[in-house]
Amino acid sequence: MSYLDLISNKKRKREERVFRFKIFGENGYPVEFDGSFEQNIKKLLELAHFEGNICRRMPSWSFKLEVIRQPTFHILLFVVEEPIEASLEHHCKHCKYVGWGQNMICNRKYHFVLTSKDMEAAFLDCQDEATSTKDNFNLVQLQGHIMHGVFHSNGFGHLLCVNGMEAGSTLAGWQVMEFWDRLCKGLRARKVSLNDISQKRSMELRLLYGVAFSEPWFGRWGYKFGRGSFGVTQPMHQKAIETIQGMPLCILVHYLGNSNHHIPVIFSRYQTLSDHSLVTLGDLFRFMLDLKTHLPDENCIDSYNVEPTCRWSPKRVEMATRVIVEALKRAEFRWVSRQDVRDAARAYIGDTGLLDFVLKSLGNHVVGNYLVRRCLNPVTKVLEYCLEDVSNVYPEQLGLVINNSKMKGRYKMARPQLMKDMLYLYKCILKDQKPTLNQGILNAMPAAARIILDSKYLVKEYNGELPWKIHHNGHEEAGKMTLYCTVVLRNKQEGNEVMRKAMPPFECITLKNKTTFNELKLEVERKFRELYWGLRSFNVESIMNLNVKGTDLVFELVEVGQKIVFEGSNTEIGMINELIYECRVNNRVIDCGCGAEEDDGERMLSCDICEVWQHSRCVGIPNNQEMPPIFICSRCEKEIMIHLPSIP
Structure with a gap:
């Protein structure tokens, strides 16, 4: 349980x-x-x-x-x-x-x-x-x-x-x-x-996978660059990835090889394993991550050993095991039900209790050159067995001889060794900004890595502006029609000036064919009042993109799936329209040297004179350091120095 x-x-x-x-x-x-x-x-x-x-x-x-x-x-x-x-x-x-x-x-x-x-x-x-x-x-x-x-x-x-x-x-x-x-x-x-902010053994995956595959780990599910911190834009992010991806390995060996002998050794090791030439850093990390998925997890596969408390002798268990494996080999590596394996083995082993014991114990264990796989068929709900040839995984342990040098090296490679090599390269080349990386063509590497790390906000668009596709025929046959509707909230200012606010996304409204525009307005009011806090007292006053009367039938003047925009205002007294948006009213002035003009969630501080906000990192205050009690920005410092009278 x-x-x-x-x-x-x-x-x-x-x-x-x-x-x-x-x-x-x-x-x-x-x-x-x-x-x-x-x-x-x-x-x-x-x-x-x-x-x-x-x-x-x-x-x-x-x-x-x-x-x-x-x-x-x-x-x-x-x-x-x-x-x-x-x-x-x-x-x-x-x-x-x-x-x-x-x-x-x-x-x-x-x-x-x-x-x-x-x-x-x-x-x-x-x-x-x-x-x-x-x-x-x-x-x-x-x-x-x-x-x-x-x-x-x-x-x-x-x-x-x-x-x-x-x-x-x-x-x-x-x-x-x-x-x-x-x-x-x-x-x-x-x-x-x-x-x-995903990590694997202290390696930031957005940097590791960005260099290897041009997208973050979440990219396999369609998440892409949404917004960068510290003024980073999508073109900057793309350029940073290309800069590190395209870095030639020969250049890295030239600048780093003399002071770090491990790096050329690691490069050579994986070049030997690869079937194609690894020219750039992107090639190397992509090959290492692909190779990782094919290496066995040593903790999940065990050699088959007889339990000490087993009531059958090791010789009898070994014989039953050999018979079961031979029966599976005759299946030519197809999945076979437990009952079929048992029936085939009974021709040689009459003790069904012994067969049941061995079948129960064999799952996901190595026997000779084979891994015996066992799983539950999701459709039939029956246990099934299959052999997998693992003679190419641990050749030395299984006493095999492999002549191909590339294959031999690959089969000797274990996942822990690969992860150790990957972590070493990550720290030495991608993360640690050592003085050796500030030479020649390597100058751009630290800044490019920083840009990728500052691109943390990812977005996936599932349905976007329109919530779902309308099937025209289905609604017409059912005596109904569907439209896309949204609203515009307007404020009446002094001097008869009208200020319109941003529209919420379109919503799907399903109506009967005999619906009038007055009834449509009521349905739109109900829908948007139910969805949005700031529209609880919203009243439709007009339709922006149609010139119609309230008694006109909707289906006679618009097509199925057409977009309609309704304009109106709130009737609730005291409702402040600026407070109904997620960004809230923000009187803070953000003007940072990195180019950021909006709050991106990073730590900021304001100047005690001009009250302009900047990132603490951009003014030289690390995140692990406390904020100073008094802070004066560089611009105000210059102003003070200009107007400060000279002291004799």
């Missing part, structure tokens, strides 16, 4: 439905995602187990997800709805930092959390505590989750954390990302951002 199951038997009030982790979020599982983002969320939560208002009295639900059936391994996915009234901070700093500050504040957020074992225990313990404990418990503010993502109700979202096995998770990072990507696609999110 899994850790979660042991707790659940004591804590959970009733049996829950179990969902498959590997396909959760795909269209049709567990529901058909055929509406807007908000509609899809509501549809999904109808199947969840309602947990009550335990996260600071915010509605919460959970899904029990089956990761592995045999042995049983489950994990909990929590969904927490955060209404604007329950938010400690109305404005979203993640929207602000990634450049979505002009988005309107939504009425709701939805947190999706895959919890760690410790978080699960704390959550379940809270259910039995007093009401005061429940009021203070807030799952979404805790750290250490396997995954935490948040969606605004308009479909914009942020992936806040992913913790793989190196961080103590029970899931690999790629498994978590596959799950998150399925959720975003299924729910029909618009755009999703993340702050890429």
Whole structure:
């Protein structure tokens, strides 16, 4: 039984439905995602187990997800709805930092959390505590989750954390990302951002994978450069990658080889292993990362040994093992069911108990030149076995002879050695800015690496401006039509001047064929009031791109899928329109030497004279150093020196 199951038997009030982790979020599982983002969320939560208002009295639900059936391994996915009234901070700093500050504040957020074992225990313990404990418990503010993502109700979202096995998770990072990507696609999110601070053995993956593959580790799921810190732009980021990628290895050996003898040795080692010439640094890191995926994980494969407590003699176990392996060899490396293997072996071994013992013990163990693979068929739910030839992995251990020097060197390579070499090159060439790197053509390397590291905000566009494609025929046959609608909020200024604010994204509005424009206006008001905090009192006053009467039928004057923009204003007294956007009213003047003019989430300080904000790093204050009690920028210092009277 899994850790979660042991707790659940004591804590959970009733049996829950179990969902498959590997396909959760795909269209049709567990529901058909055929509406807007908000509609899809509501549809999904109808199947969840309602947990009550335990996260600071915010509605919460959970899904029990089956990761592995045999042995049983489950994990909990929590969904927490955060209404604007329950938010400690109305404005979203993640929207602000990634450049979505002009988005309107939504009425709701939805947190999706895959919890760690410790978080699960704390959550379940809270259910039995007093009401005061429940009021203070807030799952979404805790750290250490396997995954935490948040969606605004308009479909914009942020992936806040992913913790793989190196961080103590029970899931690999790629498994978590596959799950998150399925959720975003299924729910029909618009755009999703993340702050890429992922590392592998102290190596920043955005730098390592950027040099090797021209994209970050998250790029395999479609995440791309969104916004850079310290004034970094997308062209600067691309140029920095090309600079390091194209660095010739011969140049590096020329400048670094005399003072560091390890670097030429490592270069030579992987050039010997490669089937093609490794010319640049990008070639080398790409080959090393590709090679890593083909090397075995030594901790996962063991040589087959007889258990000391076995009631059969080693000779009999060895004979049964040999018979089973020969039966699998006759299958020509195809997957064979356990029953078929057992039946084939019974022609030579009559003791079925011995065969069952050996079949149970053989899974994922090396026997001679072969690895015996065992897994559960996901369709038939039957155990299957297959042989994999590993004579090319550990040739010395298996007593084999390989004449090809490249093949021989590759098979001697182990993953720990490769990771050690990669870390060494990363520190010496990419990360540590030593004086030797400031010579000749190497001058640009440290600055280029810094630019890549400062490009942390990544974005993936799932559906963008339009939430989903409209199938014209389907709606017409059903007696309905669908339009894309949005609104423009305007402020009436003195002197009859009208100031229009940025529009929210288009929303899909489905109407009956006999709907009038007056009814359409009411539906648009209802839709946008429900979505956005700053539009709760919004009234439509006109249609910007159509000249129609309120009693006109919509379907007679517009086409299915047409975009319509409605203009109006808020009627609520005291509503300050500048406060309804994620960027909030910000009177701070940012003018940093790096070129930044907006808050990018990096540490800043202001001049005590002109009150202009700059990055602390850009004025020479490292992040590990405390801020000075008084700071005067260089411009004000010059002004002071100019106007300061000379002292005799």
